[in-house]
Amino acid sequence: MPVVGPVAPVSQEEAMAPETFEQRLRAMGAGYHIHHPFNVRLNSGQCSRRQVQGWIANRFYYQWCIPLKDAAILSNCPDRAVRRAWSLRLLDHDGHGDFEGDAAGGLEAWTQLGVAADLTREDLWSLRLVQPGVRFACDSYVNFARHAPWQEAVCSSLTEMFAPQIHKDRLAGWPEYYPWIEPYGLQYFRSRIPLAQRDVRHGLEITLKHFRTRAQQERALQILQFKLDILWAMLDAIERAYPE
Numbered sequence: 001m002p003v004v005g006p007v008a009p010v011s012q013e014e015a016m017a018p019e020t021f022e023q024r025l026r027a028m029g030a031g032y033h034i035h036h037p038f039n040v041r042l043n044s045g046q047c048s049r050r051q052v053q054g055w056i057a058n059r060f061y062y063q064w065c066i067p068l069k070d071a072a073i074l075s076n077c078p079d080r081a082v083r084r085a086w087s088l089r090l091l092d093h094d095g096h097g098d099f100e101g102d103a104a105g106g107l108e109a110w111t112q113l114g115v116a117a118d119l120t121r122e123d124l125w126s127l128r129l130v131q132p133g134v135r136f137a138c139d140s141y142v143n144f145a146r147h148a149p150w151q152e153a154v155c156s157s158l159t160e161m162f163a164p165q166i167h168k169d170r171l172a173g174w175p176e177y178y179p180w181i182e183p184y185g186l187q188y189f190r191s192r193i194p195l196a197q198r199d200v201r202h203g204l205e206i207t208l209k210h211f212r213t214r215a216q217q218e219r220a221l222q223i224l225q226f227k228l229d230i231l232w233a234m235l236d237a238i239e240r241a242y243p244e
């Protein structure tokens with residue numbers, strides 16, 4: 001989509017008020033991967049051990065790509081204030097300080113999720129379980145951030161508006177459904193809820209400020225759909241690789 005491919009016709013309509021524009025962005029949660037059949041099974045206890053492990057190992061590649069995506073945004077952004085705030089995202093995922101607890105970062109926390117679910121660090125970091133469709137989807141997110149204007153890449157991160165609920169679903173259900181996962185493994189989901197909320201406040205502020213005309217606002221909605229499609233396509237590929 002956005003880099004190469006069909007472009008929506010330029011809208012002549014009046015710009016939406018910021019509140020309406022935000023509502024339209026939020027309404028796109030209807031297409032979030034929380035509704036994907038694989039996720040519905042995963043978060044209602046219907047996945048086998050192999051399917052849960054397959055999901056963890058494949059989703060690791062998304063986690064692995066996020067700091068590359070954020071570094072691409074930083075490298076394209078001439079605004080120091082935005083860079084100062086955005087650089088926190090890199091530290092969130094790659095870790096900082098003494099590498100203890102949450103300071104070890106999201107990638108380490110996801111690794112702990114894998115270990116808690118009886119995968120090895122090597123299973124994850126070798127990327128050997130990553131399906132081609134998952135790789136293509138995640139790579140296209142990184143490539144988009146490299147080549148698009150930085151404000152568009154910021155807008156593409158807004159699927160995080162819908163992420164706290166999916167993390168909460170996992171925290172609520174998994175201990176009962178998947179008792180073979182050691183409880184410490186779920187810390188990643190716990191830690192992401194406040195971080196996602198903080199990220200969304202910043203990402204939305206930039207998006208509402210930058211996408212002002214109707215045509216720009218339609219473009220933002222198109223970008224958010226592109227990102228929803230990435231997440232959806234990942235689950236399609238995972239579902240296919242780990243059939244019932």
Ligand SMILES: O=C(O)c1cc(C(=O)O)c2c(n1)C(=O)C(=O)c1cc(C(=O)O)[nH]c1-2
Nearest residue numbers: 066106156157158159160161162163166192
């Ligand atoms: O578990 C999920 O379903 C989920 C979804 C998303 C998302 O909506 O992009 C993110 C995350 N988790 C996540 O943990 C995370 O750190 C994250 C960063 C971003 C982003 O686009 O910058 N999305 C997401």
